[in-house]
Amino acid sequence: MYKFTAKEKFKVLKALKITPTRIICRRYKIDRTTLWRWRKQYDGTVKSLEPKFSRKGIHHPNEQTEEEKQAIQNLVRRNPTIGLNELYGKLCRQYGYKRNPVTLYRYLRRNDFYKVKKRKPYIPKPYDTPLSLGEKWQLDVKHVPFECYTGNEDRERHYQYTVIDEASRKRFIYAYREQSQNSTVDFVLRAFEFFGYRPKIIQTDNGVEFCFLRGKGNQGTKDGRIHLLDKLCLHFGIKHQLIRPRTPRHNGKVERSHRNDNERFYRYLRYYSFSDLQTQMAAYLKRSNDIPTCVLRSHNSCRWLSPNEKEQELLANN
Secondary structure, eight states: OOOOOHHHHHHHHHHHTTSOHHHHHHHHTOOHHHHHHHHHHOOSSGGGGSOSOOSTTOOOTTSOOHHHHHHHHHHHHHOTTOOHHHHHHHHHHHHOOOSOHHHHHHHHHHTTSSOOOOOOOOOOOOOOOOSSTTSEEEEEEEEOOGGGBOOSSOOOOOEEEEEEETTTOOEEEEEESOOSHHHHHHHHHHHHHHHSSOOSEEEEOSOTTTOOOOOTTTTTEETTEEOHHHHHHHHHTOEEEEOOTTOGGGGHHHHHHHHHHIIIIITTOOBSSHHHHHHHHHHHHHHHTTSOEEEEEOSSSSOEEOHHHHHHHHHHHO
16 A cells, blocks of 8 residues: 655645545545545644654564564474474464464564465467468367347357468458357368368367367277367378367467457447358458468568468468
8 A cells, every 4th residue: 555745645635625526536546534634634734744653663462472483483493394284283282372373374474484486487488380381270269249240130159260371371261150060170171172272280279169078098089989070180181289278379370360350350340140241251351361460571571471472472482
């Protein structure tokens, strides 16, 4: 909590003469009770607003006694690795300690007997982005916001499937009525047709539309059944790679593209039917692949490239 000096209090009371109380409280982050206490304390001089006393050197009547402090220090010195429960038990049995364990813990923390170790900040490892087309695709799905629908029929959930080529950042998106294995397989087949090639790796999260729960010895099966996406990948010789659970940053490129969709598309989208959503999404897909991006730079210059331009450059170099 911030402590006001006498000059700052004087400035607040001076402003109170020409400014409403509610504005003063909001501007200086104080309540009315504090303001009235300052007014009662003020006698026309700045000195009257100075604090009357300080807690420095004042001891609480129920604080730890010197005998208790000495007993705690002795036990901690003899047992440097002792835990709080064991320390509290020895104090009670050997020294007749009758205080609450919380009181003991606060005393230990305040006097630096127990130091809380700071966690090391997470430093993400560098990500190896492919330099050629078809090395890896990132695949994900998001739901279309409810507020975008303006039709008269009952609202139903609609989903946007997204796949992005990591080298060119070119994307393919398509709308579906359900989030399921069949929708995933249909979308991947449409992506093959859209890009004109098949990738070596398809990377997804651990959603049920992409895989079964993969535990030890499960190996992607459930009750003897194989996920439809795994069947498709085995048929075309594609590796299905899963990211670590609850770690969306490993699928960062497609997740970032979803954030761009929210800012560029869904923020202004209004559709009245599912077919209207598909029509507008197809137009947005064509537009989004022509937007230059700072991460896509030409090898010959510093000019920003769009995903379509980057794809043509990679094709020319290979």
